[in-house]
Amino acid sequence: MQRDTKQRGTILKVLKIADRPLSIEEILVTTRKIIPGIGIATVYRAIKSYLQNKKITKVNLPGCQQRYEVTSLEHNHHFWCRMCDKVFKVPGCSGKLNFNSPEGFQTELHEITLKGLCSECSL
Amino acid sequence: MQRDTKQRGTILKVLKIADRPLSIEEILVTTRKIIPGIGIATVYRAIKSYLQNKKITKVNLPGCQQRYEVTSLEHNHHFWCRMCDKVFKVPGCSGKLNFNSPEGFQTELHEITLKGLCSECSL
DNA sequence: ATATTATTGATAACGTATTATCAAAAACAA
DNA sequence: TTGTTTTTGATAATACGTTATCAATAATAT
Incomplete structure (x- = not known):
């Protein structure tokens, strides 16, 4: 055990x-x-x-x-800081995107990654 | 040369x-x-x-x-087919997302990946 | 407390993607 | 066409993330 x-x-x-x-x-x-x-x-x-x-x-x-x-139940996306290489959770995705899959494609899930500077590295 | x-x-x-x-x-x-x-x-x-x-x-x-x-000038995203493992271009992103970065974070770019079945594998 | 067995830490082994090596072949300049 | 230099293909070497090995240690049942 x-x-x-x-x-x-x-x-x-x-x-x-x-x-x-x-x-x-x-x-x-x-x-x-x-x-x-x-x-x-x-x-x-x-x-x-x-x-x-x-x-x-x-x-x-x-x-x-x-x-x-x-593991969490919510559908989160992520933010990656190019300076410190840390990854953060980004809450609040509605699950809908403002564009569609190509004709005939079945989208099962989407993943969004934001890239830039985190709050620490923005200072 | x-x-x-x-x-x-x-x-x-x-x-x-x-x-x-x-x-x-x-x-x-x-x-x-x-x-x-x-x-x-x-x-x-x-x-x-x-x-x-x-x-x-x-x-x-x-x-x-x-x-x-x-290399292309347009801002494209991508679709990955879990069946055949091929990746496709997804045109038509407006550049805006329906949620914001966390407070104090500076987002420089975003990448969206759709996952599912391509048109061939959906048949 | 003791015996049993899972877990740990050190490190060797492994898998996989990429780069280096080098003789033979191909591209280019004259 | 010939000579020079780059490129190629085969494969050895490398890098790096992960797993396997194994003796020592720690957790659990009694």
Whole structure:
């Protein structure tokens, strides 16, 4: 059976507190502030396990490396800051776009990525 | 100086005729119908060269491998078919979205990816 | 507390996309 | 046509993200 460990628990906590999608590297660095010796293999194992039980979700952005966020019910989009390379959630998509798919195409979902400067980097 | 070769010329022609973003593999396979012996290194070299002189542009889609398309002036988005894995251009974005960036964020551009079934795979 | 078994950390191995190497072939200038 | 130099194709090398291996450690049941 799956045992409760400090490592796995902390990794999920880190993702919850961040409240934005994190890369493996960000998860590793942030978790090391709490558990300095944690290894990268443990991060990958925890992520794999949390993906399987749907507690976290993969976030793919065009041209950026894979991120992971705590699974949420809402349909969110994302903002990527070109300066600090952080990704943020963007709430409030109505689900409708102001243009249509090409003739004969069936659109099942859409993903929107905003790119620019985050509030920190805009200063 | 840069010499004109059958290989490079054909690769650009393949991209123009396709009229949609192609992956390295798609470029290789399609070009081989015209030049059977062409090697993958040549495709990579041609792509690099055409990227440098801006004749083609990288197309990044979330969770998909890199594609390349002939550079165009218009602001296009893309449709990815989950069945055949082909990517298509989607014309007609007004440039405005029906939701805003978070407070303090400066959005410089947006990218929209539609996912579903293309016209062929919908049949 | 002890025995059992899952988990961890270090790192080797792997997969895949891309680039480097180099002799043979092709493009160009004269 | 000939000589020079770029390009090509085959493949070795590289980069990098992820997974496998394994002894030591930690979590759980008794």
